[in-house]
Amino acid sequence: MNFKHLVSLSHSLASNGFLCLRFTCKSLNLPYRVKAYRVMWDYLKSLEFTIKRIFVGGRSMGSRAATALARQLSDESEDAVQGIICLSFPLHPPAQTNAQRQRTEDLRGLPEHMPVLFVSGTEDCMCDRVLFDDMIKDMKAQVEVFWLRGGSHGLTVKGRTDDSVLDEVNAQVITWINKQGI
Helix, strand or coil: CCCHHHHHHHHHHHHHHHHCCCCCCCCCCCCHHHHHHHHHHEEEEEECCCCCCCCEEECCCHHHHHHHHHHHHHCCCCCCCCCEEEECCCCCCCCCCHHHHHHCCCCCCCCCEEEEEEEECCCCCCHHHHHHHHHHHHHCCCCECCCCCCCCCCCCCCCCHHHHHHHHHHHHHHHHEEECCC
């Protein structure tokens, strides 16, 4: 939860006028995380004011949970989620590129109207770029990808300060959200 990237992104979103709700989910169990995301979704919907445009997202396994939730919600209501932000989507475990198919089921099941932003590093050991590009071809959703040059799975880049990387990633996310018509 307190990854520098998530803290920085939430501050950047708030500075640009977006309400951002962050929460911690320490379990490595994906179904548990999806349930936690659903609890937060239900909480947002229970508030006494209406939030009209909601994007979900996460980092690494959190992006898998956000995608699973978005898929579930899109089955319930076409306009429930306006988009998904996936930071360092873990397409496969490190050095296990054969496991990628099981991690893309929810992505492949997203509807055509769902915009998805992927932010991944070109050196991410959990996201082989060739496999990733093939996976995108199987998706119906509207996909945009930002490849962070030299970026690792943790979105760090050798020879660059964390702040410069954070600023670049945050700018990409804010620009993408704004393009979605908010």
